Amino acid sequence: xxxxxxxxxxGLVFVxxxxxxxxxxxxxxxxxxxxxxxxxxxxxxxxxxxxxxTGDNNKPGYILIGLGVVFSLEExxxxxxxxWDLWPVALIVLGAYIITRTRKTDHELNYRDQESINDVIxxxxxxxxxxxxxxxxNFQGGTLTAICGGSNIDLTQSKLADGKxxxxxxxxxxxxxxxxxQDWTIHLQTTGIFGGxxxxxxxxxxxxxxxxxxxxxxxxxxxxxxxxx
Numbered sequence: 001x002x003x004x005x006x007x008x009x010x011g012l013v014f015v016x017x018x019x020x021x022x023x024x025x026x027x028x029x030x031x032x033x034x035x036x037x038x039x040x041x042x043x044x045x046x047x048x049x050x051x052x053x054t055g056d057n058n059k060p061g062y063i064l065i066g067l068g069v070v071f072s073l074e075e076x077x078x079x080x081x082x083x084w085d086l087w088p089v090a091l092i093v094l095g096a097y098i099i100t101r102t103r104k105t106d107h108e109l110n111y112r113d114q115e116s117i118n119d120v121i122x123x124x125x126x127x128x129x130x131x132x133x134x135x136x137x138n139f140q141g142g143t144l145t146a147i148c149g150g151s152n153i154d155l156t157q158s159k160l161a162d163g164k165x166x167x168x169x170x171x172x173x174x175x176x177x178x179x180x181x182q183d184w185t186i187h188l189q190t191t192g193i194f195g196g197x198x199x200x201x202x203x204x205x206x207x208x209x210x211x212x213x214x215x216x217x218x219x220x221x222x223x224x225x226x227x228x229x
Contacts, residue, residue: 126146
């Protein structure tokens with residue numbers, strides 16, 4: 001889905017929420033309607049559906065839907081379960097997501113030789129972080145994970161390989177700063193939930209090679225990142 005359609009969908013969500021709140025304030029609709037539609041569990045489900053429908057970042061979308069459904073079971077099934085009895089589910093889902101991303105990366109690396117492995121960045125910062133300088137002559141993307149932490153990633157001494165490459169990011173109460181060369185063509189396709197990514201590059205070379213592109217995809221929840229040069 002293109003950016004215009006994503007923006008239109010996000011706009012429709014805000015219009016819908018505003019309309020429900022307005023009608024509720026005017027006592028036009030039963031209070032039960034706004035009560036159930038605006039419960040935080042249902043908002044999680046709605047956010048997840050948006051991510052899935054747009055076709056980007058499907059995994060985070062399914063995670064949000066799953067969390068919303070789990071925390072709604074008490075009311076849906078009329079089961080006497082306290083919220084704090086279920087919060088560890090969030091850790092289980094988070095851990096499963098990280099494992100899935102790691103296994104996917106390992107599977108891809110099995111098809112690369114030892115030299116090309118050095119052309120991929122894999123950085124995980126949990127309750128900490130650091131500085132990392134990449135000096136690859138044939139950079140091919142990778143993954144960045146930051147949970148309550150973050151790292152400084154310096155790619156200014158690297159050269160981007162031919163073709164399209166992806167850095168998959170996942171930020172939760174954390175983030176990173178990514179420095180890139182001026183002549184790289186970069187596309188941001190991240191989803192921010194109370195967070196996000198920003199492009200703060202001051203100098204961009206208009207003569208960049210169109211055959212070399214770097215896509216930064218993923219999700220930032222209560223966190224984010226910035227790209228500089």
